[in-house]
Amino acid sequence: MSIPGQEAADALVRRIGVSIDPDLLVLALTHRSFAYEAGGLPTNERLEFLGDSVLGIVVTDHLYHAHPDLPEGELAKMRAACVSQKSLAAIARQISLGPCVLLGKGETSTGGHNKDSILCDAFEAILGAVYLTHGIETSREVVLRLVGPSLAAAAKSGAALDWKTSLQERCAELGLPAPVYDVTGEGPDHARVFTARAMVDGQARGEGTGTAKKHAEQEAAAAAYASLETVDSQVDGVVA
Structure with a gap:
């Protein structure tokens, strides 16, 4: 053939x-x-x-x-x-x-x-x-x-290898609960776009989009990780 x-x-x-x-x-x-x-x-x-x-x-x-x-x-x-x-x-x-x-x-x-x-x-x-x-x-x-x-x-x-894992580890360092992801999708099946929000202790810390859920979640985790980089790791469970 x-x-x-x-x-x-x-x-x-x-x-x-x-x-x-x-x-x-x-x-x-x-x-x-x-x-x-x-x-x-x-x-x-x-x-x-x-x-x-x-x-x-x-x-x-x-x-x-x-x-x-x-x-x-x-x-x-x-x-x-x-x-x-x-x-x-x-x-x-x-x-x-x-x-x-x-x-x-x-x-x-x-x-x-x-x-x-x-x-x-x-x-x-x-x-x-x-x-x-x-x-x-x-x-x-x-x-x-x-x-x-x-x-x-x-x-x-470094952290960029797997943003979701890195974010989870960062939350643990800060005494925060593990992040959860709120994911929604729009568009037809062949061209669907997903939007994910990384929620840390009930607060949206990062958002991302992608053609697959896991890609949107990774992007949201990256944004959330960056936001938590400014948090004092000595503060026990309190997000600045």
């Missing part, structure tokens, strides 16, 4: 840096919306599942050996930052993956080629295809080359 836009797909493979079995490449690029409109073709979801696991073990192994003095909690934050939907979608854009993804008419008309969720899933599916074509060692090389900048940035990001 050939891919619409075969030249773009061939260029994508060159940017990935290793060959990929042609049938697996097509499968990795086949979004469920395209598969449905084409009469029930297989989708990239199984490859995405496999690629997610390949990505996880490679990143975890790298962090474990690269940071022997860090506790489990910090390693988990770094891993979460590197394999987040936002981070993987950014990598997908860097290798121009979006234009190669096979989408149905509805997803195409609503900008699906640039949606974080679709890009992230397709990137993980590509990693699954690389693994099935070459095995774990070549997959490791591809992951570390493409995700490497995110791994390096994560080592320097």
Whole structure:
């Protein structure tokens, strides 16, 4: 089976840096919306599942050996930052993956080629295809080359690795209850926008928006964390 836009797909493979079995490449690029409109073709979801696991073990192994003095909690934050939907979608854009993804008419008309969720899933599916074509060692090389900048940035990001966890830790330091999130959504399912408010001790401390609840919550947590940075940590449970 050939891919619409075969030249773009061939260029994508060159940017990935290793060959990929042609049938697996097509499968990795086949979004469920395209598969449905084409009469029930297989989708990239199984490859995405496999690629997610390949990505996880490679990143975890790298962090474990690269940071022997860090506790489990910090390693988990770094891993979460590197394999987040936002981070993987950014990598997908860097290798121009979006234009190669096979989408149905509805997803195409609503900008699906640039949606974080679709890009992230397709990137993980590509990693699954690389693994099935070459095995774990070549997959490791591809992951570390493409995700490497995110791994390096994560080592320097501190609280920004996981704003929700950092906010919870900050609240504990101040003797405040754990934050809760008030999330609302607007718009149709294919273009829904969520707004989150981070509530600390009954008070709204930060607000954020995003195309996924977790992204809106992270943005709200970042704003709330900044607001609490000015609070005297010696004040027992009192927000200034």
